[in-house]
Amino acid sequence: MKRFKAIALFLTLMVRLAAADEFWQQLTPDERAAAGLEQLTPEQRAVLDRLAARYAKEGARRAVEVAKEKAKEEGRAEARATAQEKKKASIGLAPREDDETEVVRTHIQGDFHGWTGHTDFVLENGQRWQQVDSDQRFFPKMVDPEVEIRPSRLGGWKMTLLSEGLWIRVKRIR
Secondary structure (H helix, E strand, O other), rough: OOOHHHHHHHHHHHHHHHOOHOOOHHOOHHHHHOOOOOOOOOOHHHHHHHHHHHHHHHHHHHHHHHEEEHHHHHHHHHHHHHHHHHHHOOOOOOOOOOOOOOOOOEOOOOOOEEEEEOEEEEOOOOOOOEOOOOEEEEEEEEOEEEEEEEOOOOOOOOEOOOOOEEEEEEOOOO
8 A cells, every 4th residue: 555655656756747837848849740749939838837737636636546546446445355354263163253263162973082283173163173293192982072262372273171180182074
């Protein structure tokens, strides 16, 4: 967005500097002759200079409007991308309030013996999560153990087996 503002400012300054010199003086004798402007009276030259200045000013105004609109659209696109990333990160969990951390407390369905690296976990609430790392841990048979899933401070998610107090990194797959 700053880039578009800088471009708009640059264009405005360039147009104003160009318009500061009279249009007539900017033309070469060959250009004047080719355009048939050699016959103009001093009054007509002054009118031509005013028209050219007005045209340049209008062009600068339009360039600034276009740059502003592009900057607004870029800001909107950035906001949409940020919202999309937040949506992906939340993975369909209930939206959190600003001061509240997202936490899901549920049970792993059925018999549970531990994790063996990339283990899939089917939860009582219908969600399905997969172990991200290759850690292995075995436990005596547990039935429907309670787990808690919360965002990790380093990104991603961690699932804690509440009865053991141990956690692993996970990602949601359904």
